[in-house]
Amino acid sequence: MINVTLFSSRAGNSLRIKSSERLFNILIMIRSPWRYYHCKRVGAYASIIANAIGMSKDQVRRMKTAGVVHDIGFSAINDRILDKKSSLTTEEYTYVKFHPVLGMRILDCYNFPQEIIQAVVQHHESFDGSGYPLGLKGSQISVYGRILFLAEAFDTMTSETPYRHASTIDAAMQSIKGMAGKTFDPDLVNVVLDSQEMSTFCLKKGHPTSGSTGQLFPTDDLYLP
Numbered sequence: 001m002i003n004v005t006l007f008s009s010r011a012g013n014s015l016r017i018k019s020s021e022r023l024f025n026i027l028i029m030i031r032s033p034w035r036y037y038h039c040k041r042v043g044a045y046a047s048i049i050a051n052a053i054g055m056s057k058d059q060v061r062r063m064k065t066a067g068v069v070h071d072i073g074f075s076a077i078n079d080r081i082l083d084k085k086s087s088l089t090t091e092e093y094t095y096v097k098f099h100p101v102l103g104m105r106i107l108d109c110y111n112f113p114q115e116i117i118q119a120v121v122q123h124h125e126s127f128d129g130s131g132y133p134l135g136l137k138g139s140q141i142s143v144y145g146r147i148l149f150l151a152e153a154f155d156t157m158t159s160e161t162p163y164r165h166a167s168t169i170d171a172a173m174q175s176i177k178g179m180a181g182k183t184f185d186p187d188l189v190n191v192v193l194d195s196q197e198m199s200t201f202c203l204k205k206g207h208p209t210s211g212s213t214g215q216l217f218p219t220d221d222l223y224l225p
């Protein structure tokens with residue numbers, strides 16, 4: 001069993017500072033340009049959802065940061081596995097599925113806020129309990145984790161990646177709708193379906209048809225320890 005109990009021991013000890021240099025150092029660990037821009041877009045989508053459900057300004061900022069650093073655990077996984085063109089072996093896939101826990105451990109070393117660590121370690125937990133690393137279900141998953149999972153899925157669906165072509169925004173929204181209550185929190189799905197801001201951001205900055213350069217938002221409004 002993976003130990004994920006450490007967040008509860010250090011709640012409230014984080015500081016907000018403006019440090020784009022520190023952020024850059026962290027993001028560089030993600031290594032791949034594709035993943036770098038993916039992480040920044042996920043931060044934008046996570047903050048849009050957080051704002052739409054009425055989270056405070058500080059929580060919205062933390063969700064944005066959680067999106068930016070959500071895949072930091074990949075920095076601790078061998079390039080041979082990450083860059084592999086053929087299908088992964090069962091053992092390799094097990095390593096890949098460990099990236100949320102690796103991310104949690106890295107962020108804990110940097111004293112990131114508890115909400116951010118919780119979101120990162122839970123960003124592949126599915127609403128029906130079929131996700132990983134712990135197979136948490138429904139309200140066992142923090143709202144931070146539920147938001148981040150949805151934000152990442154939307155960006156993955158609407159982006160051109162090394163593994164698949166981008167869907168249209170409408171097709172992505174339909175897929176997400178079909179996974180409400182199974183993969184995703186149904187209440188959050190309704191928020192995403194109603195959010196004009198998600199689609200607008202995607203059209204301007206996320207979708208390959210936007211021609212965006214990846215300069216998505218300033219880095220000085222994030223929570224960094």
Ligand SMILES: [Fe+2]
Pocket residue numbers: 070071099123124
């Ligand atoms: Fe991930």
